[in-house]
Amino acid sequence: MRAVALLAALAACGNPLGDGDRLTTARQITADVIVPGFEAVVARTEALRVAIETLAAAPEQAALEAARAAWREARVAWKQTDAFRFGPAKKLSFSASIDQAIDQDRIVVVLMGAAPIDEAAIETLGANTKGFHAIELLVFGASTIADLTTDALAERRRELIVAYAQNLAKKARELRDAWTGGYAATFTEPGGANTEYPTAKSVIDALANEIWFQAEVIADNRMGKPMGTKTGGVPQPDLEESGPADNSIADMVSSLRGIRNVYLGGEAPGDKGLSKLVLSQSADTDAEVLAQLAAATAAVTAIPTPYRATLVDKRPEVPAAYAAVKELKVVLSTEVIGVLGATLKFNDNDGD
Numbered sequence: 001m002r003a004v005a006l007l008a009a010l011a012a013c014g015n016p017l018g019d020g021d022r023l024t025t026a027r028q029i030t031a032d033v034i035v036p037g038f039e040a041v042v043a044r045t046e047a048l049r050v051a052i053e054t055l056a057a058a059p060e061q062a063a064l065e066a067a068r069a070a071w072r073e074a075r076v077a078w079k080q081t082d083a084f085r086f087g088p089a090k091k092l093s094f095s096a097s098i099d100q101a102i103d104q105d106r107i108v109v110v111l112m113g114a115a116p117i118d119e120a121a122i123e124t125l126g127a128n129t130k131g132f133h134a135i136e137l138l139v140f141g142a143s144t145i146a147d148l149t150t151d152a153l154a155e156r157r158r159e160l161i162v163a164y165a166q167n168l169a170k171k172a173r174e175l176r177d178a179w180t181g182g183y184a185a186t187f188t189e190p191g192g193a194n195t196e197y198p199t200a201k202s203v204i205d206a207l208a209n210e211i212w213f214q215a216e217v218i219a220d221n222r223m224g225k226p227m228g229t230k231t232g233g234v235p236q237p238d239l240e241e242s243g244p245a246d247n248s249i250a251d252m253v254s255s256l257r258g259i260r261n262v263y264l265g266g267e268a269p270g271d272k273g274l275s276k277l278v279l280s281q282s283a284d285t286d287a288e289v290l291a292q293l294a295a296a297t298a299a300v301t302a303i304p305t306p307y308r309a310t311l312v313d314k315r316p317e318v319p320a321a322y323a324a325v326k327e328l329k330v331v332l333s334t335e336v337i338g339v340l341g342a343t344l345k346f347n348d349n350d351g352d
Helices: 002-011 019-057 061-084 094-099 104-112 119-123 132-140 154-188 200-227 248-264 273-281 283-301 307-312 317-340
Strands: none
Touching (some): 019 154, 283 317
16 A cells, blocks of 8 residues: 555656755755754753753752753754754764763763863763763762762762763764854755765755654664564663653654654744655645654653653553654655655664
8 A cells, every 4th residue: 555655646746856946955954954953952052061060069959950951951952953863973973972872880980980080081981981871870860969969979970970061062062063164065065076965866865864764763773672672572671762861752752853843844834844845746745744743743742751661561652652653754765755756775873
């Protein structure tokens, strides 16, 4: 049925997409979604840095809660950029430095060591020893404010979270600057000596491929693996993305919002984004994408918290959300790719 629907959509296509339409769309998405998305990450990680420094200077419960709220707000901005996690984010390893899964044992070694702790020292650490999840471990893992005040490692713990927050804010600025300082032009001015994007089609290919790939990551990595699809149905709650903060569901919702932003060219529907190109070829396909985006987002939002308990209890909401995001991925990787005349590519990034 899916193949029949795709053939029908292709048969109903209007005039073939031209390079002018593709470039107009790519430039609009870059100007209205991608660059503002990274600007938002800079603003939110800077606010997180300030909140962490305030907490370290005066470790009180209110300051701890403010730091936790700032971390969550920064995650919203960051996870929405998943939908354009190509270019500098991947090539210059910014994604790894900002959002890689951590090795808690390595963080303990740093915490219990004697070497001075500052932002420069954090810069030298491996990607699995810093970033969002290192801050999460220390800020949400602290059971009481005593961990930051009277505990034997309290002073060093405060120094470490400050250095982590400073490094995270720095990496966010560097990633933003990589786009605004040259990559945006590379992305939106294909052809000529531009070997990364030799044609207007290759630019749209990058956008279309990334949104379907991120839908696959949400389903397979952030739900499938923790719910046990690779372990015979045995839940693996330790594989959830943001366990200490119980933010994994919010992370997935934000990632889906990012996919929607790229597709619509912004927060609200309009004559822009990939939707404009798809609509020009197939109104039915555009309607189906919007419906599947809404269904997937609603299904993930409906997963009860805490996520860990939901996984262990094998609540039905998780497989229902998994199926909904999988369906979104199929629509994006077959119908949208087909209608746009894009080339589906394998992605060697596991999304983590």
